[in-house]
Amino acid sequence: xxxxxxxTAKSIESITGRPRLYGRSKGRPLRSNQQSLMDDYFPTLKxxxxxxxxxxxxxxxxxxxxxxxxxxxxxxxxxxxxxxxAEPFLNGVAKAVSGASEQNLNNLFLHHGDARxxxxxxxxxxxxxxxxxxxxxxxxxRHNKRRIINEQFLIEICRVLKPDxxxxxxxDIMDYVDWTVTxxxxxxxxxxxxxxxxxxxxxxxxxxxxxxxxxxKKAGRPCHYLTFTxxx
Ligand SMILES: C[S@@+](CC[C@H](N)C(=O)[O-])C[C@H]1O[C@@H](n2cnc3c(N)ncnc32)[C@H](O)[C@@H]1O
Numbered sequence: 001x002x003x004x005x006x007x008t009a010k011s012i013e014s015i016t017g018r019p020r021l022y023g024r025s026k027g028r029p030l031r032s033n034q035q036s037l038m039d040d041y042f043p044t045l046k047x048x049x050x051x052x053x054x055x056x057x058x059x060x061x062x063x064x065x066x067x068x069x070x071x072x073x074x075x076x077x078x079x080x081x082x083x084x085x086a087e088p089f090l091n092g093v094a095k096a097v098s099g100a101s102e103q104n105l106n107n108l109f110l111h112h113g114d115a116r117x118x119x120x121x122x123x124x125x126x127x128x129x130x131x132x133x134x135x136x137x138x139x140x141x142r143h144n145k146r147r148i149i150n151e152q153f154l155i156e157i158c159r160v161l162k163p164d165x166x167x168x169x170x171x172d173i174m175d176y177v178d179w180t181v182t183x184x185x186x187x188x189x190x191x192x193x194x195x196x197x198x199x200x201x202x203x204x205x206x207x208x209x210x211x212x213x214x215x216x217k218k219a220g221r222p223c224h225y226l227t228f229t230x231x232x
Contacts, residue, residue, distance in 0.1 A: 018116065021146050022064070022136060027091040034094040042097045047084055047109040049121040056082040056107060060129040061122075063115040063148065066211055068096035070133055073208040075100070075108045082107050086115035116153070122160045129166050130157060134212035134223075137173040149180045154187045163232040166193075168204060170225045172216030177224045184228055193227040200224050 030038065053059050061084040065071040068085065075083040085108065087093055093112045100108045111118045138146040149169070157167060167190065171177050184190045194200070203209075203225050216223055 019146050021114070021116075021148050022088050025088045025090060027089070030091065030094050034098060037097045037101055038094055041101050042093070042110070042112075045097060045100055045108055045110045047086075047111045047118065051082075051109050053082040053126075056080060058082070058128040059084065059126055060131070061086070061115075061118070061127050062131040062133065064132065064135055065096065066092050066134070068092055068099055069208055069210045070131065071096055071108075072099040072103065072105075073206075074131075075105050076103050077206065079105070079107050082109060084109045084111065084118065086111040086113065086118050088113050115148070116156070119153075119156045119160055124159050125162045125165075127160050127165055128162055129168065130161060131168045133168070133170045133210055134172065134216070135169075135176070137171070137176045139173065139175065144179075147176065147179065149176075149183055151183060151186070154183060158187065158189050158230060161230045163230060165230045167228040167230070168226070169228070170203075170213070170223060172213070172219075172221040172223045174224075177226070180226065189231050190228040191231065193229055195227075200226050 057080045059082045060074060060078070062071045062074065063086050065085045065087045066089070068087075071083065071085040074081075085096055087096070087110075090112065093110060096108070096110055099105075132148060135148050136146070138144055161167065167184075169180055171180070181192065184192070201222070201224070203213075203223070204227070207225075213223055
């Protein structure tokens with residue numbers, strides 16, 4: 001769950017003019033091997049507006065990859081695809097970097113920061129898939145404006161997704177599921193993919209699990225795995 005947003009958040013908001021959407025950006029100090037990988041190896045994985053995806057068949061992106069369980073799974077199982085991950089939480093980025101180094105991945109592109117900064121420079125119709133998995137729920141109504149799914153961001157998602165591109169949204173917070181379905185309906189460019197009777201109740205094929213999914217299950221909260229296709 002997101003922690004209270006304090007002074008730093010306010011100053012960031014005043015610089016960018018956009019509300020901050022995430023809680024902590026740091027946890028425990030990194031272990032020395034993690035720090036070395038961040039210093040030496042992370043720069044080779046860093047996404048920039050000049051990153052070249054021409055050797056890859058498609059580009060996929062995950063927003064808020066947390067402990068990188070799903071991101072590393074995607075990149076390991078799909079080495080012909082460029083996989084972008086955006087996450088402001090340093091310890092999560094360090095996990096992605098360690099995993100990429102262990103698996104010797106050449107298809108992972110990491111942004112340590114707000115996914116909206118990446119969306120700003122991605123060209124139109126550049127992504128085939130976008131994953132938003134267990135996003136911070138911001139349950140209090142006065143904090144709802146910090147939810148990553150909102151009218152403006154859906155317009156951005158529409159811009160960067162290819163026609164027929166897919167948006168995957170998973171959550172254990174029923175109010176956020178309803179919120180998302182409502183906003184996608186209002187947007188009018190997405191169709192909700194319902195594959196068989198268990199559809200959104202079952203994880204996506206090959207799903208590796210994530211830390212927040214496992215927390216939700218332990219707490220007895222049912223998880224929802226929604227898939228939307230952008231109209232051609
Ligand atoms: C509840 S956690 C879920 C993490 C992971 N997806 C999982 O299922 O375990 C939400 C994550 O989204 C990240 N996040 C929040 N706002 C973000 C943003 N604007 N851009 C990128 N990541 C963001 C947070 O830092 C946090 O790691």
